[in-house]
């Protein structure tokens with residue numbers, strides 16, 4: 001489906017379109033898997049009610065404001081303490097218009113601390129929508145296992161994602177300097193050459 005990136009201020013003029021906002025929370029991660037494989041970074045996505053992976057968020061009303069609407073959704077879906085970890089305009093990353101569907105998708109990225117990641121994960125289990133619209137937050141494996149070169153991010157990318165969530169994940173990984181462009185291309189190639 002065709003989509004075009006537009007500046008945020010242009011997108012909010014599209015009052016006849018439905019608008020959705022979603023957010024990627026991430027933090028550095030010093031842990032080592034099996035004591036030797038660097039986890040590198042924590043990136044949160046969620047398992048949705050429909051079995052697809054996506055970012056937390058949802059439809060918003062332009063009247064309430066994009067970030068206010070997103071924070072409302074984040075409170076409902078993952079129990080986010082929006083007074084401390086709420087999304088602001090400064091966290092905006094990209095807006096894409098899908099003209100054929102009269103739909104506008106806004107994507108935000110927020111870097112937090114490892115401790116705040118743990119707070120988000122803990123709060124999510126008691127959120128209003130937990131077990132309903134959201135089946136739980138998941139950490140995206142951003143490493144590739146050295147043994148088979150497929151385990152980790154390549155295998156994760158072989159899952160099914162909602163809307164443009166997969167593209168947003170890849171964009172976020174590169175934009176935030178979590179992975180290089182070359183590392184992402186390598187993971188993509190490995191994810192399409194062998195499926196689990």
Ligand SMILES: O=c1[nH]cnc2c1ncn2[C@H]1C[C@H](O)[C@@H](COP(=O)(O)OP(=O)(O)O)O1
Nearest residue numbers: 020022054055057058059105162163164165
């Ligand atoms: O993570 C996402 N990235 C981009 N688009 C997404 C993502 N998750 C959902 N979507 C699309 C698909 C839906 O048509 C709308 C609204 O999604 P949803 O989060 O299910 O909204 P509600 O919770 O029902 O408000 O965005």
